[in-house]
Amino acid sequence: MDIKPIKNKRTTEIILEQVKNLIIDGQLVPGDRFLTESELTERFQVSRTSVREALAALSLTGILEIRQGEGIFVKSASPNSVIEPLSFILLLEKDQLQNILEVRKALEVEAAGLAAERRDGEDLDNLKAIVEKMKTDLPEAKDSEQLDLDFHLALARASKNPLLNRLMNTVQETMGQTLQVTRALWLAATAGTTLRLFEEHRDIYYAIQSQDSEKARNLMYQHLRKVELELEKYREDSKEK
Template sequence: MILKPIKTRKIYEQIVDQIGQLVVEGHLKPGDRLPSERELVDRFQVSRSSIREAISALEMMGLIEVRSGEGTYIRQVNIESVVAPLAWMLFIEKDTDQELYEARKILEVQAAGLAAERADEEEIHGMFKTLEIMRLDLALHRSGEDADHYFHYAIARATHNKILIRLMNTISDTMQKALRNSRAKLAEDRDTDTPQKLYDDHYALYQSIKDHDVERARQAMMDHLVGVENQLSK
């Protein structure tokens, strides 16, 4: 029998759990305003930094909305709450890169195939414009993480699958934050051809979707994700 050591939970995680439970039990409803940061410090008897970490986590989970100059409000519960635990896991776990790439292979490889089958001319042109931004980023030695993110989301939109689009929309920001350092590291690796390889991968994806070649699109996405994963493992 294998037993794991007990780990002390961080303070902000306990704050998140309490606020989340209040939402589940109906004590906090969509549109309700949370107490101010100072009030939360007094009520929880914790530091400001713990409150700020908790607010950041809750916002990433999609449970609250921070309105500049107005306060922090509980969001309307909808389909996004289904993937809130995933957002929370990615926020607090530090060693999920491999698992994230496994999940992306399942989700995005099939999305690429659907996009190749269903993408219309406007969506294909949008992917091309994103590629042009990526090409400029490459020439200027910029990381290109934003264009990378938008390109993958454009593929999800081109599936015309409402559930898949909503799922990608919900978790894409979380995935972008979780992978930001990795993308920047790869793009800044000027001792290799990695930046050019990243661009070439995306161009191959674009071309296969433009040609409406379903199997080639799936393979191009798999090759891209496996290549990035292998490069990061080095």
């Protein structure tokens, strides 16, 4: 595998570029096991933190899949996932996770408020069904990522704003991968997180049910802010190792 040591300040960006080229050149194909974090650190001759940031970005854009206890694998993806302009931006963006979380706050806090004001019976039935599935899914939370995404997209539909709904669905895949990365970090670092995540979604649903738009906005903001804080904590811990 042709990996060159990095002699450049934009370390993470160059790691991303080299891995992308390995896939384009056919040296890596879907299903291949990729190098470990330690092997990448040695091959690239960079810090472990830079490698972790690059792996998170590659996982976020759907190019690599990090399987806990198994390793890192090249992920099967549609042709558009490699050439999509948004994916390129995310792939090369230094703080892609943080930026996407900020965009999620901008979209979803308002979506929650509008959903509380405009939801109809069908919206409430959909949200309630998702929340009940989340409860049934405890404590293992095997389907938590998909249910989490379903809940947030259902909120967008309940906002009755076609543009907001379209924006949320346009970034659906990116959101899903963000949830996967941030949730993995959060669950690994914090005991009892699955129950708290369920309770947070349940409380947002209750606020929407009672048409309390301000409470719905506040609960959604706090929900997403906690994810940001856990990500910041993870980054700080990574720098110390």
